Amino acid sequence: MAARLAGKTMSEAAEPEMPTHALNAGKPAAPMVRLSAVSKSYWRGGEQLTVLNNLSLEVAAGDFIALMGPSGSGKSTLLNLVAGIDRADTGQVEVAGVDLATLDEGALADWRAANVGFIFQFYNLLPVLNAIENVELPLLLTGLHADARRTRARQVLGLVGLADRLDHRPGELSGGQQQRVAIARAVVADPRLIVADEPTGDLDRAAGADVLALLGRLNEGLGTTILMVTHDQHAARAARRVLTLDKGVLVDSAGG
Amino acid sequence: MGLLARLLLRNLLRHRLRTLLTGLGIVIAVLAFGLLRSLVDAFHAGADAASATRLITRNAVSLTVGLPITHRDRIRQIPGVTRVGMARWFGGVYVDGRRFFPQFAIDPANYLSLYPEYELSAEHYAAFLRDRNCAIVGRQLAVRFGWSLGDTIPLKGTFYPGEWRFRLCGVFRGATPVADEGQMFLHFSLLNERLRQEDHPRKDQVGVYVVGIEDASRAASIAMLIDSQFRNSRAETLTETERAFHLSFLEMASTIMLVIEGVSWIVLLVVLIVMANALAMTVRERRSEYATLKALGFGPRHLVALIAGESLLLATTAGALGCLLLLPVAARVGLAVQDFLPLLTVHPQTLLQGMLAAIGVGCVAVIWPIWYVLRVPVTAALRSSD
Numbered sequence: 179m180a181a182r183l184a185g186k187t188m189s190e191a192a193e194p195e196m197p198t199h200a201l202n203a204g205k206p207a208a209p210m211v212r213l214s215a216v217s218k219s220y221w222r223g224g225e226q227l228t229v230l231n232n233l234s235l236e237v238a239a240g241d242f243i244a245l246m247g248p249s250g251s252g253k254s255t256l257l258n259l260v261a262g263i264d265r266a267d268t269g270q271v272e273v274a275g276v277d278l279a280t281l282d283e284g285a286l287a288d289w290r291a292a293n294v295g296f297i298f299q300f301y302n303l304l305p306v307l308n309a310i311e312n313v314e315l316p317l318l319l320t321g322l323h324a325d326a327r328r329t330r331a332r333q334v335l336g337l338v339g340l341a342d343r344l345d346h347r348p349g350e351l352s353g354g355q356q357q358r359v360a361i362a363r364a365v366v367a368d369p370r371l372i373v374a375d376e377p378t379g380d381l382d383r384a385a386g387a388d389v390l391a392l393l394g395r396l397n398e399g400l401g402t403t404i405l406m407v408t409h410d411q412h413a414a415r416a417a418r419r420v421l422t423l424d425k426g427v428l429v430d431s432a433g434g
Numbered sequence: 435m436g437l438l439a440r441l442l443l444r445n446l447l448r449h450r451l452r453t454l455l456t457g458l459g460i461v462i463a464v465l466a467f468g469l470l471r472s473l474v475d476a477f478h479a480g481a482d483a484a485s486a487t488r489l490i491t492r493n494a495v496s497l498t499v500g501l502p503i504t505h506r507d508r509i510r511q512i513p514g515v516t517r518v519g520m521a522r523w524f525g526g527v528y529v530d531g532r533r534f535f536p537q538f539a540i541d542p543a544n545y546l547s548l549y550p551e552y553e554l555s556a557e558h559y560a561a562f563l564r565d566r567n568c569a570i571v572g573r574q575l576a577v578r579f580g581w582s583l584g585d586t587i588p589l590k591g592t593f594y595p596g597e598w599r600f601r602l603c604g605v606f607r608g609a610t611p612v613a614d615e616g617q618m619f620l621h622f623s624l625l626n627e628r629l630r631q632e633d634h635p636r637k638d639q640v641g642v643y644v645v646g647i648e649d650a651s652r653a654a655s656i657a658m659l660i661d662s663q664f665r666n667s668r669a670e671t672l673t674e675t676e677r678a679f680h681l682s683f684l685e686m687a688s689t690i691m692l693v694i695e696g697v698s699w700i701v702l703l704v705v706l707i708v709m710a711n712a713l714a715m716t717v718r719e720r721r722s723e724y725a726t727l728k729a730l731g732f733g734p735r736h737l738v739a740l741i742a743g744e745s746l747l748l749a750t751t752a753g754a755l756g757c758l759l760l761l762p763v764a765a766r767v768g769l770a771v772q773d774f775l776p777l778l779t780v781h782p783q784t785l786l787q788g789m790l791a792a793i794g795v796g797c798v799a800v801i802w803p804i805w806y807v808l809r810v811p812v813t814a815a816l817r818s819s820d
């Protein structure tokens with residue numbers, strides 16, 4: 179993110195002056211995510227369950243997508259495939275111009291480190307590390323020097339409003355604060371895509387609204403593509419587009 | 435300290451009681467392993483201290499049957515033999531009989547010249563030679579009983595009945611760590627003279643001959659020559675290298691030593707299982723954390739370093755502590771068993787083996803946990819945290 183933040187201050191990035199959804203509206207953009215005829219199934223109790231069925235989808239760079247649908251509709255599976263932590267049975271998953279099927283596990287891990295930021299429902303912070311150390315983690319996979327890593331992590335925590343909580347461990351933070359640390363961790367290495375699985379699912383309404391506002395600002399201020407799974411209509415309204423899945427197929431696509 | 439190193443260290447200290455108990459298990463295992471190995475080494479000390487240029491000639495029937503004193507001159511004439519010493523087990527009882535130490539009746543000039551590892555000052559040596567009522571003892575033995583030069587050492591005869599009193603004229607030191615300083619030497623001529631006076635059936639009998647040879651490579655041929663000299667005589671001999679002689683003693687206790695060695699490895703196996711179980715529990719508890727790291731792009735190299743690092747840090751720290759404790763503990767055990775195992779010491783290679791065993795436990799115990807973490811799909815592991 180530092181590269182993209184280089185020309186602006188943290189506060190500018192955090193509090194963009196751009197109108198909501200103005201950045202990419204009406205602009206043709208190269209797809210950040212392209213799924214072509216993707217299918218995925220699992221074996222449960224000796225029975226094959228098709229979770230995604232011949233699904234095709236394109237997400238433009240800089241877009242903010244909310245994926246909705248009932249439980250078992252394939253939202254999280256779709257998110258996992260796009261994030262490169264699961265593989266499709268058939269079809270092609272192309273993200274940022276890379277066909278993920280062509281990467282072996284090691285290369286896929288490197289690709290994730292460089293391109294994807296993760297936000298989980300239950301934050302998934304490492305409990306023995308404090309906030310700044312959790313945020314610094316993804317930067318270990320970059321070539322940055324320790325001092326630069328620490329500076330960057332501090333800046334990003336400031337961006338998410340946690341400059342005064344750097345040394346707090348996850349257990350010492352509220353759910354909303356933990357999720358903001360998780361968001362800082364997701365964006366600190368300047369990924370091109372952020373995948374968020376129910377980022378507000380474990381938060382109260384106020385904390386959830388804060389998190390959504392933060393994601394919106396990141397999307398608009400930095401142009402980061404965001405793919406968010408949610409059950410919450412209110413959360414979905416923060417996105418530019420809402421895609422609805424049911425039984426592994428895309429049943430609806432609407433502006434946010 | 436790097437972030438990953440901090441993560442490793444904090445993970446290690448996360449469940450302090452579990453870490454403490456696992457570490458304690460390794461400490462005790464290394465301690466037990468080292469003690470048992472030292473016991474086995476102490477059994478082998480005699481063989482290890484054996485010289486390649488010394489042969490032992492004994493009665494072919496049994497060690498308990500003596501050889502005629504007249505054999506000595508015939509052995510000395512065999513080409514390649516440099517010197518012949520005599521030794522006879524005295525077997526006296528000191529005070530109440532509960533404080534055992536070995537005593538040998540020797541011909542001092544020949545015998546001591548064959549054992550340069552027993553260092554005796556010229557003054558003590560001269561005093562010993564001068565007076566047949568004198569005895570010399572090893573430094574450890576003198577310290578053990580608080581004897582000083584000039585003290586009288588009373589022994590009650592067992593094989594050779596009667597009260598015996600010896601004046602302490604010299605104290606020898608071991609020139610090597612395996613030289614036994616727990617023995618007492620007295621004059622063979624004194625013993626034999628008294629046996630002659632009493633017309634004892636064991637008069638003019640020698641327990642073993644210690645035969646010095648010029649060339650260690652000729653040990654086998656000289657041994658055969660010695661034995662051939664006395665073939666079909668009334669006292670046939672069996673000659674072997676000093677090492678083989680000691681090993682023949684050890685053979686009698688070989689089963690016991692096999693059991694001791696086996697137990698030392700079983701102790702390690704038990705702690706290996708305990709540690710593997712503790713690590714398996716740990717990685718199961720943290721599987722979503724490892725999955726998160728994998729999702730963030732950390733590859734097998736990082737995960738292996740984190741998990742194996744934690745295991746090895748614990749194992750090496752506990753192993754080092756076990757090795758450190760082994761020295762004073764072995765010293766105390768050595769004091770308790772010095773009557774029978776005077777050379778119970780911890781050799782450097784035992785410490786090295788203990789350390790390597792601890793590191794080995796740390797390496798092996800981590801195999802399954804690493805395999806588990808690398809094998810579990812990220813999505814499955816993340817689901818388990820929900």
